[in-house]
Amino acid sequence: NAGVTQTPKFQVLKTGQSMTLQCAQDMNHNSMYWYRQDPGMGLRLIYYSASEGTTDKGEVPNGYNVSRLNKREFSLRLESAAPSQTSVYFCASSARQGELANQPQHFGDGTRLSIL
Amino acid sequence: SQQGEEDPQALSIQEGENATMNCSYKTSINNLQWYRQNSGRGLVHLILIRSNEREKHSGRLRVTLDTSKKSSSLLITASRAADTASYFCATVPIYNFNKFYFGSGTKLNVKP
Numbered sequence: 001n002a003g004v005t006q007t008p009k010f011q012v013l014k015t016g017q018s019m020t021l022q023c024a025q026d027m028n029h030n031s032m033y034w035y036r037q038d039p040g041m042g043l044r045l046i047y048y049s050a051s052e053g054t055t056d057k058g059e060v061p062n063g064y065n066v067s068r069l070n071k072r073e074f075s076l077r078l079e080s081a082a083p084s085q086t087s088v089y090f091c092a093s094s095a096r097q098g099e100l101a102n103q104p105q106h107f108g109d110g111t112r113l114s115i116l
Numbered sequence: 117s118q119q120g121e122e123d124p125q126a127l128s129i130q131e132g133e134n135a136t137m138n139c140s141y142k143t144s145i146n147n148l149q150w151y152r153q154n155s156g157r158g159l160v161h162l163i164l165i166r167s168n169e170r171e172k173h174s175g176r177l178r179v180t181l182d183t184s185k186k187s188s189s190l191l192i193t194a195s196r197a198a199d200t201a202s203y204f205c206a207t208v209p210i211y212n213f214n215k216f217y218f219g220s221g222t223k224l225n226v227k228p
Contacts, residue, residue, distance in 0.1 A: 004158070031214060042204055042218035043159070050214045058215065090158055102147050102166060105206075105216060107158030
């Protein structure tokens with residue numbers, strides 16, 4: 001049972017390049033999330049998708065776009081990478097939120113992204 | 117920022133001792149959750165406490181919640197070297213059940 005799978009695990013980009021981070025979950029969860037984690041800091045929410053077909057901004061959405069491709073997959077795109085986007089990116093999923101707020105999140109192992 | 121703050125930022129103890137971590141937050145919450153992160157890995161959910169609960173136990177974990185002070189604590193009893201990790205609290209605000217706000221974490225080192 002894979003849970004949440006992120007690809008790639010590592011990536012180095014040059015400033016201005018574009019890239020898509022992939023995330024897939026096999027737990028039939030409705031909600032999916034993208035976070036970034038910088039050294040010494042907690043996770044900051046970039047975008048989330050409460051259900052298939054919807055996406056919403058989190059705390060730090062600038063410079064990113066997302067696509068909820070289907071119920072399983074939620075991708076994060078950097079259109080023009082900047083050094084400030086060097087970070088570890090985590091994808092997470094959870095069972096339906098909203099009226100079922102008391103649900104934990106399940107995380108992938110992250111994508112370590114360096115932008116030179 | 118809605119993020120919680122944890123203290124201490126780092127904690128070093130001997131195996132067998134208890135470890136206590138604290139979390140403070142800013143907004144009214146639906147629930148508060150604690151997660152563990154081993155080096156180089158994703159976060160793993162440990163325990164969830166609802167806003168109408170004051171204390172919860174799970175194995176060697178004890179979580180308390182004081183909504184009047186907007187604070188929570190995580191106690192790990194009889195620590196083991198395998199408990200070495202970073203611990204984060206996450207709050208789910210009442211105004212948006214889809215958002216999780218994570219604290220900056222406590223790095224726990226348990227020495228054998």
